[in-house]
Structures are given as structure tokens and as C-alpha cells.
Amino acid sequence: MPQLNPTPEERALLSGSGGPGAALAMRIVSRMAEVTGAERLLPAASAHIDGCLDHGPAGLEFVERLVEGGARVAVPTTLNVGSLDLLHPGLYRGDRATAARARRLMDAYVELGCRPTWTCAPYQLPEARPRLGEHVAWAESNAIVFANSVLGARTDRYGDFIDISAAITARVPDAGLHRDENRRAETVFRLEGVPSRLLDRDVIYPVLGHLIGREARSAVAALVGLPGPVSEDRLKALGAAAASSGGLGLVHVVGVTPEAPTLDAALGGRPPVRELAVTPARLAAARDELNTAPDGPVGAVSVGTPHFSVAEFERLVPLVREHPPHVPFYVSTARAVLSQVDATGWLAELEAAGVRLVVDTCTYVTPILGPVEGPVMTDSAKWAYYAPGNLGVEVVFGSLEECVVSAARGRVWRDPHLWDGA
Amino acid sequence: MPGSGAGAALVLDEPLSFWGGVDPGMGRVIDRRHPQHGERLAGRVLVMPSGRGSSSSSSVLAESVRAGTAPAAILLARADPIVALGAVVAAELYGAAPPVAVLPAEDLARIVTGHRVAVEAAEGAAVVRLGRDTLSPP
Secondary structure (H helix, E strand, O other), X not given: OXXXXXXXXXXHHHOOOOOHHHHHHHHHHHHHHHHOOOOOEEEOOOEEEOOOOOOOHHHHHHHHHHHHOOOOOOOOEEEOOOOOXXXXXXXXXXXXXXXXXXXXXXXXXXXXXXXXXXXXXXXXXXXXXXXXXXXXXXXXXXXXXXXXXXXXXXXXXXXXXXXXXXHHHOEEXXXXXXXXXXXXXXXXXXXXXOOHHHHOOOXXXXXXXXXXXXXXXXXXXXEEOOOOOOOHHHHHHHHHHHHHHOXXXXXXXXXXXXXXXXXXXXXXXXXXOEEEEEOHHHHHHHHHHOOOOOOOEOOEEEEEEEEEOHHHHHHHHHHHHHOOOOOOEEEEEOHHHHHHHHHOOHHHHHHHOOEEEEEOOOOXXXXXXXXXXXXXXXXXXXXXXXXXXXXXXXXXXXXXXXXXXXXXXXXXOOOOXXXXXX | OOEEEEEEEEEOOOOEOOOOOEEOOOOXXXXXXXXXXXOEOOOOEEEEOOEOOOOOHHHHXXXXXXXXXXXXXXXXOOOOHHHHHHHHHHHHXXXXXXXXXXXXXXXXXXXXXXOEEEEEEEOXXXXXXXXXXXXXXX
């Protein structure tokens, strides 16, 4: 078994030269290097932290130990969503003790020097986007897929604890998706017979992602046959869905993403381990898996998982203008995006129409939705995947337009031509 | 991950994400799409192909250890750093954690839910006992 051979600087951190907090962080990074078989650590250029979402006392005990131990992040570090909307605290419906712990957790990460960005879509912040080939320590499954696939940066599938440990030590194990040989596609998905007008619908991308994740599981995937260019919002929806139904961290979209100019490049010269045809029938079946309830009354709508972009607001505003919601309609986004939306005047218009804006957190990770009469509709495959377990709600999946019109009618509305050809 | 643990096996048909898939308060599978939805994890030897999905799973595993609802041991067909990390941090914070070991798929396939399994993991090696048989790590 390969052994990690620490540099003198890493040894010094382990023995406490940077204080007990940095030593704990270095122990965590070193242990993970051993688990992943890394022989050395690589410098990390930035970090994105998922640990600021409350999962109970253990997460807070860990970060308090870092704070008390005098640790500080050594690289630019963004924060994922917390459990609270700090700008709209009244939205939180959980108990006060949990809220207090969640607040302390968020504050503690800021004390470590992280930026209070509170978004699962750090790639929507221009200054936080890593460069092609840059090694970073990003957590949050959708952010990981986006960084690897769309930006061509290199991050392994980091999670809580290792994310902040990497930020404090500015190091990541030389393993997993940091290495060329692990970035080659193994499972190839080939679009077959899917009409191009269907590929020009936003709704197809989360469904494609759901199918890719379910079939590829943890293997690096390649998707062939998608005409470029593909918008970042569509790639965001695809990646988030794939990282929910599967455990993968990289999806090459051939002809679209930077490491996949050709299928051969995505495969790294090896034959695929598995090939799968993506037919209209398979897509329709994957779409149907995202519903836990039949079409009928709708109790609420939630969009913005991952966080809504400015471009998505641009599409939402005219839809809501035409079809103002009659059931609670939630949009989750980043506070940085919210301030841009505010500057355009859209925010005032959405709020006047009754749309509830959620920032710093997301509706499927924390109690924000009130008692809901009937299923919740969403355009996010990730939300559809996790909300039934997390919130105990039934879910109906549809396009953004279907969500808006359904919220106006209080019943699921289907665009009769949306899936023509499928 | 070093440590030892023993209990009745729970063999999962699909990979499981601890986050969104397990309630650390109850120690049960809450992912409604999972074939083993509703099963109790606490005190059992969890056998699964790999972890899945969210990177928050490390926290949920560490929280399960704190709450006393963690599996007695975790056996995987493929190394899963997210699962291993939850155990590493639980060991830092609470001084103990379920051992996590990787076994060849053909050895894992011999384990059936309800079998008594004992896991003793040391640095870089694990001994897994199924009844009187010893299953070797890769």
C-alpha cells in the first residue's frame, strides 16, 4: 500500500506549528490521503465548503474545535448553503434550539475566514470560478460535477470536514478526480432518436442527468449526441441530477465540456466499459420516476435547486407576470444573485406577485415550506429526488412553465406538446 | 478505518446516501426509493456496494456515531472516501467509530441479511468473519 510521504511543511503542521486547529485539519487531510491511496498532497487553489449546513451537534463540535484551535483558511473559500435564510429569518419553521445551533455553525465558518456566500452554485459568482486544470477542494455534489465537468477544474468528491480541512491546509490528496487516469469516461451515453426540438427544452436536462446518474452510478460518464453550445443552467441541472441519483463527480458532454472535444478525448484512448443508448422511451421513463404522486392538486411549488441564476429569473419573471401563483411558490437563490435581481426591479415584481424568495439555504434541506396541502411541484430532479425523504412530501416534476401555470391553477398543468417525440 | 464491530448483517441491494437516506436520530433508512427503506442500521453490519450521492454523508455518519445509532461496521465493494471520512472524524471527536472495510464483491455476496458478521480492522488491513469463515480483504 502506498504511503503518504509528508513534506517538511506538512510535518510541521501535523506537529502543531500552525496551532491545534491546523494540526487537526492536517490529520484529516493525511488520513484521507491514506484512504484514497495518495502518495502526496497537491496545492489547492480554492475551496467550497458544504459543512456549514446543520446535520446535528457533531458538525458543530468539529468546527468549534477548529475555531478554538486558532485555524484560518489559507485559500479563497466560499460557503455552501446553511440551514437558515439569514436575510429572511421569519421563513424558518423549525425549533429554536436547532436554529441557534445552525446559526452558530454558519458563524463559526465565517470566523475561520470563509466568505459568507451561502450558495450551492458558487460557479455563478464570477470571482469564485476556478480555471481549467486548477486543483481545488470543492464540496457539494452539484458544485463538484460543475467544477470538474463544465469548468475543467479538478476536485474530488469532497464532503463535510475534508472541505474545510483542505481550505485550512491548502492541500488535497493526489487521488481521485485530481488525476488524469481517473477522469476518463467509463460509461458512455449516446442520444439516439431524440428529436432536436426536445433537446432544446430545459426540462430534458434534469431528466438526462437523472438517467445518467442512475445508470453510471459512481463511474465517470460521457454523453454523446448533444448539439452545442449548451447553457450553463442546463449543464447545472444535468449535473445536479446525475450527482443525486448517482455518486459521480464528472460528466463529459462531448463537444461541449472542455476535456471532451471528442469522445476519444473523453475516453482517454480506452474503450468504454459500458455503452447505453438514450432513447426517447428511456427519457420518458426517467422523467416518470421523478414523480411520487399522480397529476392532480398542487400544494406548493419550489424551484431553484441548485440556486436560480439571473438568466433563470429572466425566464421566470414573464411567466409569473402572466400566471401569478395561487399556491406558495418558492425560489431558492444566492444572496449575490438576489441583489442583481433586485437591481433590475424583478424582485419587487416577483414579491408583489406573491413569490417567496429564499436565500442562503434551500427549501429541501431545512423547514421552510409550511404545511402543504398536496404534492409539491418542482423543475429540479435533485429536489424531486431528495425532498420526499427529507420533508415527507409527495413530489411532481415538470418544466418551469408547467410549475408556474400549475401554481396559478392549484392543479398540475401539463404542456401537451412539451414531450412530443418522446 | 481501524476499529472493531460485530452484529447482524444488513445487505443493501443498492448504494445508499447517508445524507437524505438515513435519519441519524432513528438510525433508519429514510430514502423512499431505496429497496431497504425503513430498515434499521443501528448496531448492524451494513453491507453495500458503495455510498452514493451527497457529500454531506460524512456528517450524517459522524452524527449517527454521536447519537449512538451508527452501524456496528460498514463493508463496501468499492472504497468510498465520503463514508471513510465520516468514520475518521467520529474517531477524532468521540474516540470510536465503526470500522469501514472494502471486500471483493464475491466475498460480500456470501453475506446475507441476518448473518452474524464480525469486523476487525487495523491500519491497511481488515479481518471479516462470517460465522466461522474468514473473508479476506483484497
